[in-house]
Amino acid sequence: MSLSEAVRQVKARTTLELRSRNPAIGAVWQDGFHDRRLRPRENLKAAARYILMNPARAGLVRSLRQYPHWYACWL
DSSP states (O other): OOHHHHHHHHHHHHHHHHHHHOTTOOOOSOSSOOOOOOOTTSOHHHHHHHHHTHHHHTTSOSSGGGSTTTTOTTO
16 A cells, blocks of 8 residues: 555544544545655654644644653653
8 A cells, every 4th residue: 555545544433433433524534645754864853842842833732741642761
């Protein structure tokens, strides 16, 4: 299975699940996606911290501590 197909399936399944709980829900996902491979010399911790801050930047949580995966032990 290609990455594009896997992302499409994840988006479809999560959208169906969320709409089964709340039929009035609007758009769940943006169109498309952007993927990028980390190069060996790049700082993995910095990249992970950037990703973990996405919910706060999007206004989904007020504090990173409200995000259930913020406590990753290696960050």
